[in-house]
Amino acid sequence: MPAYDLYIPTDLPDALSYLDDYGETTSVIARGTDLLPRIRRRQFPAVNLLDISGLEKELRYIRNEDGFFRVGALTRVADLLETPLLGKELELIREAGRKFGDPQIRNMATVGGNVCSASSSEDLIPVFLALDARVKLSSAKGDRSIHMKDFILGKRTVSRKNGEILSQVEFRSLPPNTGSGFEKMGRRNILIIALVNEALVLTMEDDRETIREARLALNRVAGRLPARASATEESLAGKRLIPETISAAQGTLARELALKTDFRASGDYRLEIAKVYLKRLLELCAFRIRGGN
Numbered sequence: 001m002p003a004y005d006l007y008i009p010t011d012l013p014d015a016l017s018y019l020d021d022y023g024e025t026t027s028v029i030a031r032g033t034d035l036l037p038r039i040r041r042r043q044f045p046a047v048n049l050l051d052i053s054g055l056e057k058e059l060r061y062i063r064n065e066d067g068f069f070r071v072g073a074l075t076r077v078a079d080l081l082e083t084p085l086l087g088k089e090l091e092l093i094r095e096a097g098r099k100f101g102d103p104q105i106r107n108m109a110t111v112g113g114n115v116c117s118a119s120s121s122e123d124l125i126p127v128f129l130a131l132d133a134r135v136k137l138s139s140a141k142g143d144r145s146i147h148m149k150d151f152i153l154g155k156r157t158v159s160r161k162n163g164e165i166l167s168q169v170e171f172r173s174l175p176p177n178t179g180s181g182f183e184k185m186g187r188r189n190i191l192i193i194a195l196v197n198e199a200l201v202l203t204m205e206d207d208r209e210t211i212r213e214a215r216l217a218l219n220r221v222a223g224r225l226p227a228r229a230s231a232t233e234e235s236l237a238g239k240r241l242i243p244e245t246i247s248a249a250q251g252t253l254a255r256e257l258a259l260k261t262d263f264r265a266s267g268d269y270r271l272e273i274a275k276v277y278l279k280r281l282l283e284l285c286a287f288r289i290r291g292g293n
């Protein structure tokens with residue numbers, strides 16, 4: 001393992017002040033479940049590491065306040081599974097959490113680390129995209145907030161400046177008649193690297209037959225970029241949820257996705273899975289809205 005200089009801040013202002021001085025040559029490390037294997041494989045060029053894992057008092061929380069859910073960057077995947085704050089309409093978060101790694105990884109992996117890793121298989125990114133989340137970036141100069149869709153720029157590329165730490169993910173509480181779900185396909189049942197992951201937040205009109213809004217996100221919409229499938233979303237809005245609507249949406253999804261072939265699976269196979277998941281998620285969300293579990 002290569003040698004790195006490590007700075008352990010006493011609190012968040014100390015961390016931000018360190019990044020202000022040394023941000024250009026520093027990488028943030030949270031729990032290291034993504035970064036340490038990359039460092040060991042010598043895929044990581046940084047010269048300093050800023051270890052923020054001790055800042056849990058400031059950055060590990062889940063809050064439901066003023067119509068928003070706010071999740072601190074050091075919140076762990078296991079915390080998302082344990083909190084009583086996330087209601088039934090947010091089932092997609094629990095589903096992503098249950099399919100995430102194994103118990104050991106869930107107890108370590110942080111929300112901020114997952115979002116900042118921005119690889120095409122991270123599971124919380126489609127979840128937060130479907131929830132229309134914003135991320136808060138903190139620096140010594142203050143905070144700024146941007147949409148998750150603008151934060152993820154490409155594989156392992158995010159819109160974070162050198163002096164910034166991702167401090168929080170925030171999304172609005174969901175309206176009535178909303179259900180959600182998450183699906184993930186890998187090559188085994190635990191410790192799955194997603195071939196496809198797909199998250200849906202569905203809101204229906206009061207008749208619970210007509211779709212008001214569908215927010216659909218996948219880990220690979222255009223090439224390797226996790227994003228919302230906006231053409232498919234538009235094709236669903238205002239339609240009755242009947243088999244014809246679902247198969248038309250599957251056709252739109254097929255035209256919208258650009259799924260690549262790699263050593264894990266072919267693009268064609270991934271597309272078939274994405275279409276099956278769309279149908280499954282639409283039916284599951286409608287079932288949940290109508291009172292099922």
Ligand SMILES: Cc1cc2nc3c(=O)[nH]c(=O)nc-3n(C[C@H](O)[C@H](O)[C@H](O)COP(=O)(O)OP(=O)(O)OC[C@H]3O[C@@H](n4cnc5c(N)ncnc54)[C@H](O)[C@@H]3O)c2cc1C
Pocket residue numbers: 027028029030031032033034035036037052073099100101102105108109110111112113114115116117121122123124160164165166167191192193
């Ligand atoms: C065995 C195994 C199984 C896994 N299974 C899954 C899985 O099922 N699903 C999945 O999505 N991922 C999985 N992962 C990947 C990894 O666990 C997650 O991405 C995790 O959420 C990363 O969190 P972390 O705190 O360990 O991040 P770290 O490894 O500490 O950091 C990851 C990246 O984010 C940056 N970073 C971290 N926190 C911040 C912050 N607050 N502000 C700015 N930058 C930050 C770091 O600089 C680094 O580039 C797995 C990893 C392993 C080793």
